[in-house]
Structure formats: C-alpha cells, structure tokens
Amino acid sequence: MTAPTAAGAAPGAPTATAAAVQVTGVGRVFPGEGGRSVTALEHVDLTVGAGEFVSLIGPSGCGKSTLLRLVADLDEPTSGSIAVFGRPAREARLGHDYGIAFQQAGLLPWRTVRANIELPLSLHGVGRGARRERADEMLALVGLTDFADHFPDQLSGGMQQRVAIARALAERPSLLLMDEPFGALDEMTRERLQSELVRICAETQAAVVFVTHSIPEAVFLSDRVVVMSARPGRIAGIVDVGLGRSGSRDDALREDEAYFAAVTAVREALHGGADGVPSRGVETR
Amino acid sequence: MSAAAAPAPAAAPAPGRARRTAAAWGHRAAPVVLLVLLVAAWQAVVALAEVPPFLLPSPSAVAAEFAEFLPTIASAALITGTNALVGLVVGAVVAIAAAVLASAVRAVDLLLDPVVAGLAVVPIVALAPVLYTMYGASVETGRQIVVAVAVGVPVFVTTLRGLRQVRPVHRDLMRAYAATPRQAVRAVTIPTALPFVFTGLRLASSLAVISAIVAEYFGGPRSGIGSFITTAAAGSNYARAWAYVLGGVLVGLLFYGATSAVERWGTRGVRRG
Ligand SMILES: Nc1ncnc2c1ncn2[C@@H]1O[C@H](COP(=O)(O)OP(=O)(O)O)[C@@H](O)[C@H]1O
Ligand SMILES: [Mg+2]
Numbered sequence: 427m428t429a430p431t432a433a434g435a436a437p438g439a440p441t442a443t444a445a446a447v448q449v450t451g452v453g454r455v456f457p458g459e460g461g462r463s464v465t466a467l468e469h470v471d472l473t474v475g476a477g478e479f480v481s482l483i484g485p486s487g488c489g490k491s492t493l494l495r496l497v498a499d500l501d502e503p504t505s506g507s508i509a510v511f512g513r514p515a516r517e518a519r520l521g522h523d524y525g526i527a528f529q530q531a532g533l534l535p536w537r538t539v540r541a542n543i544e545l546p547l548s549l550h551g552v553g554r555g556a557r558r559e560r561a562d563e564m565l566a567l568v569g570l571t572d573f574a575d576h577f578p579d580q581l582s583g584g585m586q587q588r589v590a591i592a593r594a595l596a597e598r599p600s601l602l603l604m605d606e607p608f609g610a611l612d613e614m615t616r617e618r619l620q621s622e623l624v625r626i627c628a629e630t631q632a633a634v635v636f637v638t639h640s641i642p643e644a645v646f647l648s649d650r651v652v653v654m655s656a657r658p659g660r661i662a663g664i665v666d667v668g669l670g671r672s673g674s675r676d677d678a679l680r681e682d683e684a685y686f687a688a689v690t691a692v693r694e695a696l697h698g699g700a701d702g703v704p705s706r707g708v709e710t711r
Numbered sequence: 712m713s714a715a716a717a718p719a720p721a722a723a724p725a726p727g728r729a730r731r732t733a734a735a736w737g738h739r740a741a742p743v744v745l746l747v748l749l750v751a752a753w754q755a756v757v758a759l760a761e762v763p764p765f766l767l768p769s770p771s772a773v774a775a776e777f778a779e780f781l782p783t784i785a786s787a788a789l790i791t792g793t794n795a796l797v798g799l800v801v802g803a804v805v806a807i808a809a810a811v812l813a814s815a816v817r818a819v820d821l822l823l824d825p826v827v828a829g830l831a832v833v834p835i836v837a838l839a840p841v842l843y844t845m846y847g848a849s850v851e852t853g854r855q856i857v858v859a860v861a862v863g864v865p866v867f868v869t870t871l872r873g874l875r876q877v878r879p880v881h882r883d884l885m886r887a888y889a890a891t892p893r894q895a896v897r898a899v900t901i902p903t904a905l906p907f908v909f910t911g912l913r914l915a916s917s918l919a920v921i922s923a924i925v926a927e928y929f930g931g932p933r934s935g936i937g938s939f940i941t942t943a944a945a946g947s948n949y950a951r952a953w954a955y956v957l958g959g960v961l962v963g964l965l966f967y968g969a970t971s972a973v974e975r976w977g978t979r980g981v982r983r984g
Pocket of ligand 2: 492
C-alpha cells in the first residue's frame with residue numbers, strides 16, 4: 427500500500443511532492459431513520475498544498491465538519507477518495523501525519539496543561555525527557571508557560587483552546603486540522619488567537635485546513651477560502667485571498683483594502699451561490 | 712491587556728482561604744452540634760415526661776448498657792462488619808467486572824439489563840432464610856451472599872453509567888491519535904468512569920452494613936449485631952437493644968468513612984471530572 431507517487435521514499439512515508447490533502451469526488455451520505463438519508467457532501471474535489479492555509483466556510487449544516495472528519499479519517503466517505511500526503515487518510519492517521527483541534531478544546535480534565543500537551547507524545551511512545559522538552563517549547567509558543575501545572579478547569583476558554591492548539595502541534599505535524607477552534611470565544615480573544623495562529627503557522631510551516639463560519643476570520647488567516655453551500659454540501663467557489671504569506675500578516679492587515687476586497691468576494695460567493703436565497707444558519711435535518 | 716486578561720485562579724487571596732477554612736469547620740461542627748442537641752433533648756423528654764423504657768429508653772440508660780456490654784457489642788460488630796466487608800468486596804468486584812463486560816459487549820448488556828432490573832426490585836434480605844437452608848444455618852456465607860447481591864446492583868449501575876460518560880470529543884481524539892484500545896481505556900475511559908465507580912462504592916458501603924444486619928433478623932447463627940438486637944428486644948431489654956443499634960451505627964459510620972477516604976484517595980488525580 428505504498429503511495430504511487432513516492433518513487434524514492436520509504437514505503438508508506440509521506441512524500442515531499444504530494445499535496446497535503448487531496449480530496450477527489452468525495453460524497454458522504456448519512457443513512458437516516460425511515461429511509462430519509464442525509465447527503466452531507468456531494469462531488470467534492472479539493473487540493474490543499476503543503477504549507478498552505480485553507481479555510482472552509484459556509485452555512486451551518488453544509489458539511490464542513492463532515493469534510494474535515496473525512497480528512498482526519500474519523501469518518502469514511504461513501505464515495506470518492508481522500509489522500510493525505512499521497513497516502514490514504516487511514517494510513518495518514520495511523521502514521522500520525524496530522525494534528526487536530528475541535529470547537530470544544532476537548533482537554534482531559536484530570537491532566538495538567540503540560541500532561542494534556544504531552545498526550546499525543548506519550549501515546550506514541552516518546553520518552554519522558556523528550557516529551558517534557560517538547561511540552562516546554564509548546565507552552566512557550568502559546569504563551570502558557572506559567573500555567574503548565576494548572577488543570578484545564580482553572581483556565582479561561584481562550585487559554586484552553588490554546589492548550590488544544592499546543593497539543594495539536596506537539597508532534598510537529600505537517601498538517602493541522604481545525605474545526606471552528608475559536609467558535610466559542612469572544613471577539614477580542616478570537617482576534618488575538620488568530621494573530622497567534624498566523625505566527626505559529628509561519629513558524630511551523632504546517633498546512634492547515636480550518637473550518638469557520640466567520641468571513642473576516644477566514645480571510646485574515648487563509649491563502650484560499652473554500653466557500654461551501656448546503657443541501658447537498660458542495661464547494662460553491664474558491665476565493666484566492668493572496669494577501670501574502672502568513673508571516674507578514676498582522677493586525678494592520680485587518681484595515682487593508684485588499685483585505686476588504688477579499689471579504690467582499692467571499693461574501694458574494696456565499697450569498698450568490700444558492701439562487702440568492704440566504705441559507706445561513708438554516709439547519710438541515 | 713493581553714496577558715492581564717488571563718485570570719490567575721491559582722493565587723487565592725489569604726483572607727478567602729481563611730474564610731474557607733472557617734466555613735469547613737462550620738461544615739464539620741454543625742452536624743456534631745445538632746447531634747448533641749438532639750441527644751440532650753431526648754434525655755430531657757424522657758426524664759421530664761417519664762416515658763416508659765419500652766417506648767424510648769433514655770440516652771444515659773443506653774450509654775450504661777453500651778459500656779457494660781462493650782466486649783459483646785465489639786465482637787458482634789466485628790462479625791457483622793466482616794460479613795459486610797466480604798459481601799462488599801465480592802459484590803463490588805463481580806459488579807465492576809460485569810459492568811466492564813456489559814459496556815464492551817452489547818449482547819452482555821442486553822442479557823444483564825433485565826437481570827439487574829429484577830435484582831433491584833427483589834427485597835434481597837428476604838432471600839436470607841432460603842440461603843440459610845442452602846448453606847446451613849451455622850455459617851455466615853448466606854449473609855455474605857445477601858450483602859454481595861444487595862451491593863452489586865448500585866455498583867453495577869453506577870460503574871456502567873460511568874463507563875458510558877466518555878465524551879465524543881475524547882473518543883475522536885483517541886481515534887485521531889491512533890491510540891490502541893488499551894491506551895484509550897487507560898487515558899480516557901477509566902479516568903472518566905472512576906468518580907462514578909467510587910460514588911457507587913460509597914452508596915454500597917452503607918447498604919452493605921444495613922443488609923448484613925437485617926439479614927441476621929431472619930435467623931442464622933446468633934453472632935452479629937442484628938441477632939443481638941432481636942434477642943435483646945425479645946427479652947424486653949430495650950436499652951440494651953438500643954446499645955446494639957448504636958454498635959451497628961458505628962460499624963456503618965466506619966464503612967462510610969473508609970469508602971469516602973478511598974474515594975478521595977482514588978480520585979485525587981481525576982477529581983476534576
Ligand atoms: N453522524 C451523523 N449522522 C447523521 N447525520 C449527520 C452526521 N453528521 C453530520 N450529519 C448531517 O450532515 C450535514 C452536515 O453536517 P456538518 O458537517 O456537521 O455541517 P457543518 O459542520 O457545516 O455545520 C448536516 O445536515 C448534519 O445533520
Ligand atoms: Mg460543524
């Protein structure tokens with residue numbers, strides 16, 4: 427089961443040339459009760475390059491989380507295929523190719539901040555000393571060094587989310603999957619964490635697939651914004667933000683003209699898609 | 712304001728801690744004060760209203776009997792306590808094992824569900840006479856079985872509930888990090904379930920002592936607290952009967968205290984569930 431593109435690489439290892447994520451003709455149908463099945467995704471094609479930051483945006487219920495879970499191999503597509511660094515999603519998961527963060531921080535409440543960050547490392551047999559060293563680096567990266575020995579319930583929501591991001595980055599993944607990680611935070615905290623994420627991504631060079639329902643957030647963070655529409659979930663359009671590489675972004679960008687142009691482009695793609703009928707916030711059941 | 716916005720909950724101000732210590736003392740002292748007042752009121756009512764002893768003996772009479780029969784009460788308490796302990800351990804071990812099986816294998820769950828529901832409604836101590844004839848009326852085995860069955864139900868129910876509390880986000884996390892089933896159980900399932908198991912054990916510990924005493928009301932060897940309560944009451948030694956009841960209360964308190972301590976020790980790392 428080696429990746430066909432990996433000519434000289436070790437069997438099963440991620441290839442340098444392969445895209446971070448390659449989604450090809452993917453569909454996901456959830457069987458519903460009484461034969462009323464839900465088509466969460468249909469004919470989705472998407473490529474995320476190595477080191478690229480791509481946001482998924484769309485009305486709730488359009489299948490953003492479903493798509494992310496398929497990439498993470500937390501769920502399987504009913505049609506199509508998904509490759510992560512040139513190998514099947516399942517192999518990529520078993521090979522620890524990605525880090526993941528959810529809307530709920532999902533920290534283990536009985537572990538300290540440090541032990542939470544070390545979790546993926548200890549699961550994968552990294553020795554005590556190396557684990558500790560890496561956790562220290564991660565704590566510094568997210569600015570929580572003073573809170574290493576606190577328990578999650580002693581932290582604010584924003585701090586918990588930073589721990590979750592540190593945990594996701596602990597194994598230096600080349601791919602970071604994030605499902606509305608800032609969704610439950612207030613605007614101030616949100617903008618601060620967005621800036622931190624930009625800085626972290628510049629430092630780690632990881633590719634990111636970032637689910638959000640905030641247009642400014644998507645534009646600020648991304649190289650490309652993938653706009654999705656609901657029922658069935660599809661890609662309605664892709665907006666190339668092109669605001670320069672992540673490293674050069676800062677808060678001044680939020681007042682830049684190019685930034686506003688990109689926001690407008692994403693908004694039009696969102697609302698123009700579905701016959702002018704705004705489907706925002708409509709849950710499909 | 713970026714750093715200042717972060718709350719620092721660890722640095723509890725000293726006055727707050729002092730107030731909390733005082734509150735904790737009040738918390739401990741309140742039931743003791745209440746108990747003393749109740750006993751005093753009891754003594755006063757019995758003395759002033761000249762209540763006949765068969766209705767309600769005075770606390771001083773009970774205390775006198777308790778002192779006089781202390782060796783007998785102690786040995787009876789030891790026997791009842793041993794029955795309760797053996798039953799508690801056996802019942803809890805079987806119940807926890809069954810709950811683990813039921814949470815892992817759907818068929819076992821379906822099979823055990825009606826059995827447990829049935830056991831929950833059967834008055835288990837009523838089985839005591841049957842068990843005495845099965846195991847012989849001179850051994851304590853029947854009583855220990857009664858305790859084990861009585862204890863097994865709440866331990867099974869709370870453990871199974873605990874095992875099912877694993878949050879979906881934690882399950883996803885374990886899968887995302889390709890944790891082996893064994894790793895997932897250690898990292899997530901057990902810490903999630905432990906507080907529930909300990910709550911079940913604490914409830915079960917009181918139940919164990921009660922069942923052990925009540926089982927003795929239904930016959931078997933004249934050895935434990937329950938047997939002596941019935942004997943004393945039948946002989947119109949009401950104050951003595953109450954002295955034995957007091958012995959039973961002490962055994963119950965000991966069990967409750969011990970399981971609470973075990974609970975605190977066992978959940979010291981998982982207290983934040
Ligand atoms: N496990 C599931 N079982 C059944 N239906 C699901 C499941 N997960 C998602 N869905 C359905 O799929 C659609 C897309 O859901 P989701 O990917 O969560 O949307 P989003 O994240 O964009 O809000 C919704 O209609 C949702 O009800
Ligand atoms: Mg979602």
